Amino acid sequence: MTTARSPRDSLPKRAHLHQVFESYLNQLGLRQTRQRRIILDAVLASGRHVDAETIANEVKKTDSSIGLATVYRTLKMMTDSQILVERHFGGDRASFEFADQGDEHHDHLICKQCGEIVEFYDADLEKRQEEVAKNLGYKLIHHKMELFAECLGLDKCERKNSK
Amino acid sequence: MTTARSPRDSLPKRAHLHQVFESYLNQLGLRQTRQRRIILDAVLASGRHVDAETIANEVKKTDSSIGLATVYRTLKMMTDSQILVERHFGGDRASFEFADQGDEHHDHLICKQCGEIVEFYDADLEKRQEEVAKNLGYKLIHHKMELFAECLGLDKCERKNSK
DNA sequence: GTGCTTGCAAACAGTTTGCATGCGG
DNA sequence: CCGCATGCAAACTGTTTGCAAGCAC
DSSP, X not given: OEEEEOTTTTHHHHTTHHHHHHHHHHHTXXXXXXXXXXXXXXXXXXXXXXEHHHHHHHHHHHOTTOOHHHHHHHHHHHHHTTSEEEEOOSSXXXXXXXXXXXXXXXXXXXXXXXXXXXXXXXXXXXXXXXXXXXXXXXXXXXXXXXXXXXXXXXXXXXXHHTO | OEEEEOTTTTHHHHTTHHHHHHHHHHHTTOOOOHHXXXXXXHHHHSOXXXXXXXXXXXXXHHOTTOOHHHHHHHHHHHHHTTSEEEEOOSSSSOEEEEOXXXXXXXXXXXXXXXXXXXXXXXXXXXXXXHHHHHHTTEEEEEEXXXXXXXXXXXXXXXXXXXX
């Protein structure tokens, strides 16, 4: 029923994102540049949830001359090109994650203790949300749902707690 | 099953919030001031979801000398005193709403067309969320859920569309 | 009076933008 | 070489904070 999705599950799918971005650029007459390639690589190599500054730091390891503004501009382009989605969890920093591909939408469970983010999909919840919207006289377009929780078995948590 | 809550439903309950805030101030040795009273009045008179700037504008109608910083400081105190809860819907501005009283928790449905915000409570969703968390090995503490939708009958919407 | 409060301006964090220069196609 | 891209610094938004003066108790 409830399906957890580990950060690794979608790794194979990321392979063609280079192509997706490339053709996006071409279609708009935009250019492939060294910095855009480096930034995309950094994004692909990173975990599922990253913020601009993390990427900027990562990118600077390869080329320290790349500016924060370029990272922001490029992340926005990737969002426009449907590679990434922008999320606002905590409040301040925006975080980016890979866009869902077709049907593979998911929601998030965030551990209050260690900050671990688990992605999941639950058909019952999805269905009930549509019903609820209809009951209220609306047609559901999409939703945002985050469950805040704490570990039952502490094993998952403790690893991260120390960091 | 699904219960909608209109903005008016909780009006009677707001009456004693003055007292709540007052005793909060007393307990901490803080002072009741003209500006705090004015700000609380503005909050009480406002709709369920307000941002700092809206309150600041409202407050300035009564006393134009009241600064934005005071509004922020006071809204934070009201949040600390459990009168208000801070929410982050869109991304930029924070919005404040009256805190749930005991069991009367609710979620939000936001109309993509007119921006109307409907509050609702659905026991099935709540229950399923707990199950999902448990399935993933966590204990649910609380959640954040927003349904984005469009009106089925346009009557609700059109009124607001014009504004 | 004591010290919490206030308004103002300055500081802040995250993000965006203007501009002269650089570089891809 | 045309014109998009870049880096830098400055602008901007929402919010917070330092400070001297003001007011509640």
